[in-house]
Each structure stands twice: as C-alpha cells, then as structure tokens.
Amino acid sequence: MDSVTTIDYFALAPELTMVATSLVVLLVELFLSGERKRWVNPIAAIGVLVALGFVVALAVDGTSRGAFGQMFVVDSYALLLKAFFLLTALFVLFVSYRYFSEFRTYQGEYYFLLLSSFIGAMLMPSARDFVMIFLALELVSVPGFVMAGLRKFDLRSNEGALKFFLIGVLSVTVLLFGLSIVYGFTGTTDLAGVAEGLRAIGEPEPLLLASLLFVTVGFGFKVSAVPFHFWAPDTYEGAPIPVAAFLSVASKGAGFAGLLQIMFVAFAPYAEVWGPVFGVLAVLTMTFGNLVALQQRNIVRLLAYSSIGHAGYMLVPFALVRDGLTEVNDIAFAAVVIYLLAYAVMNIGAFACVIAVARTHPTRDLNDYAGLGRRSPGTALGLTLFLVSLGGLPPLVGLWAKFFIFNAAASAGAWALAAAVVINSVIAMFYYLAIVRTMWFDAPASTAAIRPGFALSFAMTALAVAAVAVGVYPDLFADVARVSTLVGAAAP
C-alpha cells in the first residue's frame, strides 16, 4: 500500500532535476536579450550534469527502487540507459550551442523542448508498465514534432515536421490500440503481469496476434524500421541538424528501450511468433537502408538512411529471443544495449562534424566535403574516424557493436541473420568510404575555412577519444552492458 502513497523522491531525482531545468531554461530565456539568449545552453548543460550526478549517486547506492506501484522502477538497466540518455543530451547540447546561437530565434523553446524530450527518454527505461511506456514515448515524440519544424522558413522543414507528426500520431494510435487489446486479454498493464497472463492463455488467439502486430508496427515507426521508415529521411533533412542528431540517437534509443522492455518481458511467451517477424524486419531494414544510402548526395539524408541500416542491425537480436532460453536472451539483450551505446558515440560524432561543415556550407551536399582533409584536417579526421567506425572497422567502437550482434546471432545459431549483417556491413562501408574518399582524395571545391568553435570541437574530440578508447578496450562497454538485469528478472 505504502508503495503507492509514499514517493521515493531520490529515485525520481534525475527526472525531477530535468523538469526543473527545462522550466528554468524556458523562463530565463525570456529575460535574456539578444546575444545573451545563448546562455540557456550552459544552464541546460548544468542541469543535465546535476541529473547525471543523481544517476551516479543512485548507481552507487545500488538498491533497486520503485515508485508509483512499481510502474516506475530504478534498477541497473534503467540507470545505465538514463546515464546514456543524459550523456547524449549533454553532447546534443554541445553540438546545438553554436548552431542555435547563430540561428537566433527559438532558443528557449528549443532547449525546453529538447530537455522535455529527454525526460521522456529517461522515463522509458524505468517504465515497467504499458501506460508508463506509452507516456514516455509520447513525451519523447511530441516535442520532437515541434523541434523538427523549427526551421519555419524552410519548406522542407515544414514538410518533414508534418510527416513526422502525422506518422508519429498514427503509429502511437496503432500502438495504443494494440496495448489495449493485450490489456483486455490479460487484465493488467504491468509487463511481468502481462507475460504471466499470456503464458496462462497459452496458444495465441488471432486477436492477440493482431495486437502483437500493432505493437510491432507502432514501435517500427519509432525506430524507423522498413517499411515504416519513410518519414525519417525527410524529417532529418528538414530539421535543424542537431535535432536530426537527437532524432537519430535519443529518439530512436528510447524507441529501442521501450521495444526491449515490451518484447523481452511482456511478449516473451510468444517469441516464437514474433521472433521470425523481427528477423525479416531486420534484414529488410538493414538492406533497404544501406542500398538507398548508396544513392544519396545529401549528407544528412545519407546519415538518415545509414541510421535506418543501423536500426536493422539492432533489430537482429530481437529475432533471437526464445521464451525461457535465458542464456541466449541475455546475450541478445546486451547486444542491443551495447549497439545503442556504440551507435550513439559514432552517430553524434558524425553529426557534430556535419554541423561544423554546414556552418560554411549550408547545402549539406557531399561535394562540400571535397578536399576537407586539406581545408580542415581535424574535422576531416574526426568524420573519417566516425564513418569508419560506423562501418565497423577496428580498432574502433563500431566493430564491437557489430561483434556483439554477431556474437548473439552465433550463440543462437542464426547464421542467415549473421550473413545478412556481414553483407550489409560491406555495402555500408562502400558509402562511408565514398565520403572518406571525397574528403581526402578530391581537390577542394572552395577554400572557405571550417571553424567548428569550442563546443563542437570538444564534442568531436571527446567522442573520437571515446570511440578509440572503447575500441581498444571494449570491456569498458561490455561490463557496463552486463549489469542489465531486466531479462534475468523476467525469466519464468
């Protein structure tokens, strides 16, 4: 009883800090004028750091906590992903600083929306209940719709935001419909409770299968899995580039966190049914994303399709889940988490470099990168490193991300899926190398200097160091991911 009425404020401290920060940011911006409006960025960063401090304190404390009748749980998995989202937030803030201070308008609104979105992302890994998951997902998405449309003067931004909005709303409706059917069958919204209920039902009824499909489709839009991906390239292209970075990492990450919890816990009893579906989705997603990325001439669209490809790799472990096979499930679960962490490092890094170049070349065309190696060796080296890492070359973090996916596929004996990842890695390398080639082999088309500024340079350097450090000593990641206990706890 007391678990419902009394609230463990310590468990909620990171989220509460973020709520307070977002409000402070919104208010403070009103009282700042002109150039000074950019100060909201460091304020937001301080708030994120404080929240991160609370997450660390909770991790040191070590006890599993909960609130609101265990709808909101703080365990090691939740803390890991919270720390991940907060670090992502920090780096998105770094890459946003210069972009938005030169953008002039909407700074307060942008940072408020960004922080709100991240609150949603932080709630997601703690959510152990359909309602919480739905709330968290909405909290991530709705500010995203607005942020994608912040470049009001640009028709493409309007188009992208509208597409994102319509499809986002549609998918969430479908998802909610699916969840409500499951609730009707099992009488609970608690994830573990749903799993028990489904086990009691046994052989799945057609309507339950339909609801599984709805949930898959709903999350499919969120993580931009093919064939539910088509909003992503347009939205990324239209959105301010830091927002594209946010959408491709944090928003997608929140989607994957939700998907992990629902699929690995609540729907685990029917894994035989949905596992193969995810296998097909994974292969479709990675193949389609990579093949279309080959054709792109706009770097943001290229990264958008590349991120679809990476979503495909992250879907592979879902296809391996089998109810009760704790060992395989654990490896698969950890593989997704590791991939998410690694992908964030590489992708935010790549977007940071794109933002740096876009200051001088707003068209974002691949030709702008010709001869970048001579014009701005630092930026070119950074982008090379991130792209090569996305392609999965050692000794960089991207290799290990793929390695753990292979590892999971191999442990389950899913050789066809492993082969699909292999072939796609090579296809992907082709277009990553095309950019590298343009940067280092081609003659510069213009001589305008690239000046990233301090915040961007710091973000690029820190992420590059992280990519190399984890690449050389992957235990840094692997150990972190092993603390996730979600799967073990849910096993029957």
Add this chain to the structure above:
Amino acid sequence: MDFWNSSAISITVFLPLVGAAIIALIPKRSEEAARPVALVVSLLGLLLSLGILATWWFSPERQAGALAFELNVPWITAIGANYHVAIDGISMPLFVLSYLLTFLCSVYALQHIEEPGRPKVFLSLMLLLQTGMAGTFIAFDLVLFFIFWELVLVPMYFMIGVWGGPRREYAAVKFFLYTLFGSVFMLVAFLALYFQSGAQTFDIVELTELGAAGRFAGTFGRLAFLGIFLGFAIKVPMWPFHTWLPDAHTEAPTIGSVLLAGILLKMGTYGFVRIALPILPEGSQAFAPLMAVLAVVAIIYGALCCMAQTDLKRLIAFSSVGHMGFVMLGIATLTPTGINAAIFGMVAHGVITGMLFFVVGSIKERYHTRAIADIGGGVLQTMPRMGAILTFVAIASLGLPGLAGFWGEVFALLAAFNPAPALVDAGYLTLFRVCMVVGAVGTVLTAGYFLYMLQRVTMGTAPERWKEHHLPDVSAIEVTSWAPLLLLTLGLGVIPALVFGLTNPDVVAIMAAFSG
C-alpha cells in the same frame, strides 16, 4: 630478462604505432623531419625484431612446437578474448621480414615519395601499417588476430587512394571492399568456432588442441573452413578472388606496392598455416584438393596474364598471382614439406617481388611511364646498373636454382608429388600429381614471361629520346635500401636453411595432426 621475454613482442609491435603518433605531432612547417624520424623508428623496430630472433635462436629452452615470448593476459572478459601474443618458427621469418621491408621502405622514402608528397601523413600511415602487419603474425587469439588483420586496411586504402596512380580511387575502394568482404565472413567463422569449441575460447593454441581432438568435425568443420577460407583466399589472393590485386598493386605508390606484395599477401597464406589448417584439419582435408586446383589455375592464369601485359608494374603484379599459387599449392598438400615450402615461398616472394616493385618504381620515376612500349628497351644502356638489378631480380623471381625463388617452388612441387596420407587415402593422389605437372609447366611459362619482359625492357637499343635524357642511374639511397634484399635473394638461394632451419621444427609440430 623476464621483462624482455614477456614484453619484447608488444614493444616491438607497438613501437611503430608510437612512431606514427610522434610523426603526426610534427608541426606542418618542419614536415620533412618526418623522414628521419620514420627511419629511426623503423630501424629500432628492425633491431628489436632481430633481437627477438637472436634471443629465440640462441635460447637453450627453444623446442619444437613451443611458443616463445608468450604474453597472455585477459583483454575482453565479456567474451573471453585474451591479449595473447607469442612467436614461433613459423611466425619468425615473416615477422622479421615485415620489419626489414618497412625499414628499407623508410630508407627509400628519404628520397622518393609519390605525388602529392606530404611525407608526414604518408610515413605515419606506413608505420601504422607496420603495426597491423607485424601484429597479425604474433597474435594467438582470434579476436586479436582479426583486429590486426583489419588494421592494415585503412592505411593501405589511403596510401593507394592518395599517393597512387591514375586509377587510384577505383583501386583503393576495390582493395578495401574485397578484403573487408572476406574478413567479415572470417569473423563469423571465428565466432562459430568460439561457440562450437565448448570452451568459449578464441585462443588459437587451445582451439588447435580441440581441433586436433576432432571437436570441429563434419559439416560444421567444412562450413567454418569455408568462412575462414573466404577471408584468407581473398587476401592471398587465390584465383578467382584475385581481381583486386592487379589494380591495387599497379596503382599503389612504390612503397605501398612493396609492402602489399611483400607482407600483406602473406597474411592470407600465414592465416592458412596458423589457423585454418591446424584448427580445422577435417575441413582442410575436404578442401585441399580444391585449393590445389585453384592454386595451379592461378599459376597458369597468372603466367598467361603476365605474357599479355603492356604495363611493367601490372606485369609484376600479375606475377604475384602465380607465385602465391605455388605457395598455396604447398599448403594444399598438407605435408610438412609443403608448408615449409610455402613459408619459404612467402619469404622469397616478399624479398624478390618487394625488390621488383622497388626497381619498377625507380624506373617509372625516371621514365615517367610504366608502359613497356614507351620504355622501348635498352634500360641496360640508359641505366646499366638499374638494368642489371632488374635482370638479376627477374631471374630470381622466375625460379633460377641458386637464387631465392627456386626453393619454394621446387619443394611445393615436390610436396604435391607426395601429398598428406589422408589425401592419398581419399584418392586424390592422381589429382595432386597432375597439379604438380601443371605447376611445373607453370614454371616454364613464368620463365617465359620474365625473359620476354627482360627482352623488351632491358635489352635492345634504347630509343634516342631516352638516351638524350641522361637518366640518372641507381642512387646511393636506392643502393642502401636495396642491398639487403639483393643479398637475401642470393643468400636464401645458396643457404635455404636460413628459413627452413627456423620453420621446420615448428611446421612438423603443427602438422602432426595430418601426418598420421
């Protein structure tokens, strides 16, 4: 002494990496300082590797099949991968050769780096490459091996793509994607071994023991071998996976070609000897006949292609296909003789073909063309010493007895006459003997195209326009960087025990699984 024994290899392998970092830190205005720094670093590397060779050779505890300078510490605990490095007689010649060639390349680089120059970047890449190459030969953990294996891709990609010839971009991407394609399949096969082993280990020594005990038998062993085969065969390259090689070797800058031919190709054949054969004896036996056939196809095909080349450098590049065919034929016999011949062939090919690429690079630098027709013969007249060196090395390459190229080929053919008992039992004796005969015909073709090349390039009367140019003959720096290779060409030919002595005990030990 304990410190030296446990860390000598790590120091030697990572020294070039440190050197690359130091060179990268040199400020742009004193860019030329990169050349002497690279020279010092690679000289230190060479001395260290020779130190390892000497300590190992004179060590009283040295015995067949035992690893020296072993260091095995946990690295990725999550998957049980270790940082396991060591060296034995199979690795030793290739390990030292990689340091020798890199050192000679940095001597050569004092004088000559292709357009657009930029020695700082070029030499950092070369040293980075050295770490990858050397690391491949001493890694005794599959994951570590894979890291080093892939590490060579990026520097070589940039070497070809930035400093290469007219079709450099195409060649660089082709090289990169071909190798990557093979190596990812190899990685999946490694993971398959890891799970099938039952011991969840990537350790090559442990996997070899499990393999000898028949752990990876049947269909699994064949499939795993196929995955590994794809990775190594593309790197070697075996026919029909060779198409990246002529492009990459031809377009690469001289130093890139030397290292590609001298060391990078050997990573593939070394992989067969170290990993594919010992861990998967059954798979190897199943695939050995196919490998032998592909090997002789490569010998004949490479020779015929060489006959048709009009580009001097491309001719040398294609000759590698044939030479690596002999190496693969030796490996396919699954006998100690064959493996010894293969390792000898690797070293000889590294020395001779590395040398050929040096000479061709220097000729191209003077003539500004690689087309045989444009050179028009008479190199012996325009540059007598250069012509003489080219003649000497070409004759070594065609396998003249008394020079290095001879032993690898003759012992590979000899081994094909008498392949492993298991292959004979399976009824493949005739096939291998046919391969031997065809391979022997290949040596004649090889002699044919090299002599034909010499006739068109070095002999005859030089065209007037070249005589008027007064082309400078071999420079002091060129002599310095080539002399060790020329001496080795002769030395290995006269005293083949220089290599066989190092390799034989360990080869016999590693091939024990096939001898019974």
